[in-house]
Amino acid sequence: MPSLKSLRLRINSVKSTRKITQAMKMVAAAKLRRAQTQAEAARPYAERMERMLASLGASVVGAPDAPEMLVGTGADKVHLLVVVTAERGLCGGFNTNVGRFARAQVRALEAEGKTVKIITVGRKGAVYLKRDFASRFVGEISFANKKRIGFEDAAEVSAKITEMLDAGDFDVCTLIYNRFKNVISQTPVGQQLIPTPLPEASADGGAQYEFEPTEEEILARLLPQNLGIQIYRALLDNAAGFYGSQMTAMDNATRNAGEMINKLTLNYNRTRQANITRELIEIISGAEAL
Amino acid sequence: MASFQLELVSPEKLLLSRAVEMAVIPAAEGELGVLAGHAPMIVALRGGVISVREGGQVTDQLFVAGGFAEVAPDRVTILADEATPVATLSKSDAERRLAEAEAAFASAANETPEKREAAMARVLSARAMVEAALAA
Numbered sequence: 489m490p491s492l493k494s495l496r497l498r499i500n501s502v503k504s505t506r507k508i509t510q511a512m513k514m515v516a517a518a519k520l521r522r523a524q525t526q527a528e529a530a531r532p533y534a535e536r537m538e539r540m541l542a543s544l545g546a547s548v549v550g551a552p553d554a555p556e557m558l559v560g561t562g563a564d565k566v567h568l569l570v571v572v573t574a575e576r577g578l579c580g581g582f583n584t585n586v587g588r589f590a591r592a593q594v595r596a597l598e599a600e601g602k603t604v605k606i607i608t609v610g611r612k613g614a615v616y617l618k619r620d621f622a623s624r625f626v627g628e629i630s631f632a633n634k635k636r637i638g639f640e641d642a643a644e645v646s647a648k649i650t651e652m653l654d655a656g657d658f659d660v661c662t663l664i665y666n667r668f669k670n671v672i673s674q675t676p677v678g679q680q681l682i683p684t685p686l687p688e689a690s691a692d693g694g695a696q697y698e699f700e701p702t703e704e705e706i707l708a709r710l711l712p713q714n715l716g717i718q719i720y721r722a723l724l725d726n727a728a729g730f731y732g733s734q735m736t737a738m739d740n741a742t743r744n745a746g747e748m749i750n751k752l753t754l755n756y757n758r759t760r761q762a763n764i765t766r767e768l769i770e771i772i773s774g775a776e777a778l
Numbered sequence: 779m780a781s782f783q784l785e786l787v788s789p790e791k792l793l794l795s796r797a798v799e800m801a802v803i804p805a806a807e808g809e810l811g812v813l814a815g816h817a818p819m820i821v822a823l824r825g826g827v828i829s830v831r832e833g834g835q836v837t838d839q840l841f842v843a844g845g846f847a848e849v850a851p852d853r854v855t856i857l858a859d860e861a862t863p864v865a866t867l868s869k870s871d872a873e874r875r876l877a878e879a880e881a882a883f884a885s886a887a888n889e890t891p892e893k894r895e896a897a898m899a900r901v902l903s904a905r906a907m908v909e910a911a912l913a914a
Binding site for chain 1: 785787788789790791792805806807817818819820821822846848855857859
């Protein structure tokens with residue numbers, strides 16, 4: 489049976505842990521709200537970009553000199569995986585889920601005899617995937633010192649991808665990240681970036697557009713922008729998902745700490761009473777012996 | 779006067795969405811004045827100022843650093859890379875950006891034509907920003 493003193497110490501330490509997890513939950517909730525607003529603010533641009541791309545891409549895709557970013561290199565040999573994870577832990581299975589998903593993808597692609605290259609965005613994914621696939625790494629990007637993700641951060645990632653495409657370093661590019669469904673559920677998804685999957689033209693897309701300058705020139709500027717916006721969206725989903733996941737994890741931790749405190753307090757009181765009873769018995773039997 | 783729906787979005791937010799009578803857009807090949815009922819067009823933008831007119835008066839002026847515009851008879855959607863109301867532009871910011879762009883252009887002298895062109899576009903966009911800031 490543990491001594492009263494050690495029980496008291498344990499209760500105090502669990503209490504301070506609970507204070508920390510509670511505070512972290514609060515902070516995560518506040519940041520989650522901010523991340524969600526940011527993700528919502530980015531949506532109109534992405535939607536309109538999609539619409540424009542739909543009306544533009546359909547007319548160019550069949551052309552023999554269509555840009556590589558739209559139709560790919562024609563081969564299907566080298567795959568580039570861009571894995572987006574959080575910068576920090578203490579968020580339940582958030583990073584592990586993406587990591588596991590990415591690992592399954594790498595294994596599946598390699599089983600088909602394809603070459604895989606990996607770029608990670610976020611520190612945690614890099615740490616996770618390096619254990620198994622360090623030789624496939626071609627880049628690591630981290631925004632650990634950024635307080636808020638901006639579009640220019642996404643542009644930085646897309647610039648790197650564009651550079652690799654121009655150098656002919658890969659044929660297919662896939663973005664892996666946690667899609668933010670709601671606060672308690674985020675699912676890892678793989679989204680193909682290059683060749684660009686064209687959104688379906690809307691039903692009223694019959695309007696014939698004029699282009700200025702030419703279609704090709706607009707497309708050459710629109711596609712990198714679209715790449716950037718897709719990555720931006722993934723980064724925002726990742727940020728919102730991270731805070732959501734952290735909030736849930738910290739909520740659970742707080743609850744568990746509460747249970748633990750109850751159990752320990754019960755134990756403490758029992759031990760205390762046992763001690764008192766024993767002392768009484770000692771006094772009484774001492775008095776009787778006289 | 780007939781009006782149309784004007785939407786101005788940047789990657790980070792929706793800046794403007796309302797019915798206006800006329801918008802002047804800095805298209806890549808010259809200013810483009812759009813009224814309601816314009817033929818459908820998709821145009822690339824250069825750096826410049828978008829002016830919005832209602833009731834014969836300029837009611838809004840926004841600087842865009844580049845982007846695209848989709849024109850349809852009843853609406854105009856502008857996807858701006860970056861947009862700032864002209865009134866809040868600062869001259870020193872604009873000048874610093876111009877200096878940066880010029881330095882980047884100078885160092886791109888030996889690069890591929892595409893890269894040089896992109897750097898040139900940045901210089902022009904920054905110049906337009908300085909002009910807009912001075913005019914404000």
